[in-house]
Amino acid sequence: MTPPYAWALSFLLLPFGPQQAAPVPPPGSGDLSSFELDWPQAPVPHWSIEIAADGKGRYDLLSKGARPSATTMQPIVVTPATVSRLRGGYHAVKRGSCETRSKGLAKTGVKHIAYTFGSPDxxxxxxFNYSDDKALMDAVATFQAIAETMQFGVTLEHQHRYDRLGLDATIDNLSVEVKDGRAIEMQNIAPVLQSIVEDDRVIERARRKAARLLQPSDSPASSAQ
Structure with missing residues (x-):
């Protein structure tokens, strides 16, 4: 059975020694990455992300057991560096050695990740819940950081319509997540941030903070803040 999401990869054989890890296959034009999290205790209990090799994809906010639809899907785009991080779980998944053997670890949500080789078959x-494979867990953290940004975008859009006084605290929280690397790819919520910046009904302090979040992270103005 083909999973609802898959990561399609072209495959390249390269020589490597017995002590070296096999290289991750280079991306092909039809490649996709997929991640789904089911964690009832989380503020957003069930969501999925699909990303193509060109960085384009979608984020779906789902009810458990539901399929993505036009009403749940939000288009997203990520940088090549992020695509590379998402591919990091390839070897652990290919080996089928994702779940840790350690006992008694806290439950952090059921995670499903899939990779393919250019064919849906x-x-x-x-x-798994948790893996000892660092590259796989980095891929998980990257998916989660993308989702965190999207979830903040939903909150900001709601507050901009119904609770403008709440925007200041939410933008503060998002700024901390961005600084700590737990929220990435801010271009995906740029429209809602820009709408806040341009709205003179929003307090000036919140508008300035939203404007800073729209600046490239390596820009001089951003670094000076």
Missing amino acids: AWSSCT
Whole structure:
């Protein structure tokens, strides 16, 4: 059975020694990445992300067991560096060695990640709570950081319509998440941030903070803040 999301990869054989890790295959034009999280205790209990090799994809806010639809899907785009991080879980998934052997670890949500090789019939996937594979957990953290940004975007859009006084605190919280790397790819919520910046009904302090979040992270103005 083909999973609802898959990461399609072109495959390249390269020589490597017995002590070296096999290289991650380079991306192909039809490649996709997929991640789904089910964690009832989380503020957003169920969501999924799909990303193509060109960085384009979608974020879906789902009810458990539901399929993505036009009403739940939000288009997203990520940088090549982020695509590379998302691919990091390839080897652990291919080996089928995702779940840790350690006992007694806290539950942090059921995670499903899948990779394929350019064909919907050639896929590998893992479902797990926690992994000892650092590259796989970095891929998980990257997916989660993208989702965190999207979830803040939903909150900001709601508050801009119904609770403008709440924007200041939410933008503060988002700024901390961005600084700590737990929220990334801010271009995906740029429209809602820009609408806040341009709205003179929003307090000036919140508008200035939203404007800073729109600046490239390596820009001089951003670094000076």
